[in-house]
Amino acid sequence: MLDDLLQLEHQGWQSLCDGTGADFYGRIMTEDAVMVLAHGQVFDRRAVIDSLNDAPGWRTYDISEERLVTLGHDDAAIVYTGRGYRAEGAPEFVALMSSVYTRKNGSWRLVLYQQTPVPVQ
Template identity: 55%
Template sequence: MGTHTETEVQTELLALERRGWDALCDATGGDFYGEVMADDGLMVLADGTVMDRAAVVAALGASPPWLRYELGDVRLVRAGADAAALVYTGRAWRHEQEPPFTGAMSSLYVRDGDRWRLALYTQTPAR
């Protein structure tokens, strides 16, 4: 990240985060996260479930797609020269007539050569 500005890094990571959410909406999330997650990456879900990359790929392959999502209050947190986290409020709907899942979310990305890999994703449900 050395020569990249905060704005450039946030723009790049937010675009990657949106690609992930788009994949969750078009039922290709397993493929997307299988590629983007770091080999030792983890997801910590709102219910306390901790999943490694293989478990994420399997779970997303069996999950219904999301209908739509919104990301707001996006912040970038640098974590050294080759890592940064996006922290944001996410809202996602499975069905239009049902209330959305809403939570604080964070995605920690690490630079791996010329691309970003997702090392840790967490969800904290809104109360």
Template identity: 55%
Template sequence: MTNQQLLDELLAIERAGWQALCESTGDRFYGDLMTDDALMVLANGSVMDRSAVTSALGQAPPWKSFELSDERVISAGADAAALVYIGTAHRDGADEPFVGAMSSMYHRVDGTWRLVLYQQTAKAD
């Protein structure tokens, strides 16, 4: 698989996740995508396991829209890769969008990419 193919494949998963967050189905999407021991490290400093993520997303207001930019992929072997990008997301009622540097570490299990670690850092103005 070429670097571009890997980037395209992981970006499709990442965009599907953001779309699920816009449709208020992120709890189910990430419950299926994350490995049992996966973690999310959020911009507010919290570290959440899979159970906490699905619980929080089940109660979270939806995002209105999102954009991904400056996408990059780093291969970590035949069955692992990290996707890094800038995410910009808008919510109804919010004056400013959330803009952050995001990284998602994926591991391919039985031919399917699974999320093992997600990290976000709020981007300074």
């Protein structure tokens, strides 16, 4: 289960790097899913898609310290430290990230994503 969800997290980050994030998250998020973002806003699925259509891409990213929290046979959360890098020389974005997934019709779907920023030292 950890490998499956970690692969989805990597696919999500990759989509944010290559400019296909709106399409990816439009497909993977449930209709009632939300994202609680580091800047203090809560976006529903439509707001996520709209915001990613105009968002600058990430140059690269890193996922570390990943952990799985099993909530049931078809529900789980993955928690990790994410680091994102935009333009060369720009400060890194570091946050503790949590993604809650549910399995529907054999596919994992994102229900809740949350970021807690970590101050860069």
